[in-house]
Amino acid sequence: RLYLLGARKIALPGLIPLGSIPYASSTLCLKNLTCVANINNAVLPFNAGLFSLVHQLNQELNDARFIYLNISGMASSDPSVPGSRVANVGCCPVLGGACILDSTPCVNRTEYVFWDAIHPTESSNQFTARRSYSAFLPSDAYPYDISHLVNMQI
Numbered sequence: 001r002l003y004l005l006g007a008r009k010i011a012l013p014g015l016i017p018l019g020s021i022p023y024a025s026s027t028l029c030l031k032n033l034t035c036v037a038n039i040n041n042a043v044l045p046f047n048a049g050l051f052s053l054v055h056q057l058n059q060e061l062n063d064a065r066f067i068y069l070n071i072s073g074m075a076s077s078d079p080s081v082p083g084s085r086v087a088n089v090g091c092c093p094v095l096g097g098a099c100i101l102d103s104t105p106c107v108n109r110t111e112y113v114f115w116d117a118i119h120p121t122e123s124s125n126q127f128t129a130r131r132s133y134s135a136f137l138p139s140d141a142y143p144y145d146i147s148h149l150v151n152m153q154i
Contacts, residue, residue: 023117
């Protein structure tokens with residue numbers, strides 16, 4: 001649909017490991033690691049299909065460029081990465097996955113991956129945005145990152 005509306009440079013992000021978000025791991029799976037792994041594995045066919053779709057669209061639509069962003073591969077709980085010291089709970093108290101209204105969020109929010117039990121924090125989004133724009137690893141983006149997409153002539 002975007003292509004039909006005139007878009008010619010399109011970045012398609014894959015899904016994160018959904019079993020690892022606090023809501024899934026603490027509520028749906030009740031900290032059952034097999035359940036978490038099963039949810040994370042369910043994401044793999046979607047991301048593989050999206051990767052294949054990007055390859056197919058780049059071959060079929062010569063007047064457009066598509067890239068796949070490997071968000072799942074970028075997801076990290078490496079403590080040296082800002083925004084990833086706390087990955088198993090959100091920064092604010094939650095009810096049903098979302099922050100409780102009028103609750104006080106954590107003071108050290110840059111150390112959290114998730115704002116509530118579902119949504120990533122600003123620091124997590126900035127980390128993903130930086131790696132999407134300028135890939136740190138070759139696997140971050142296919143066939144190239146956003147900085148190359150932006151500068152392409154089509």
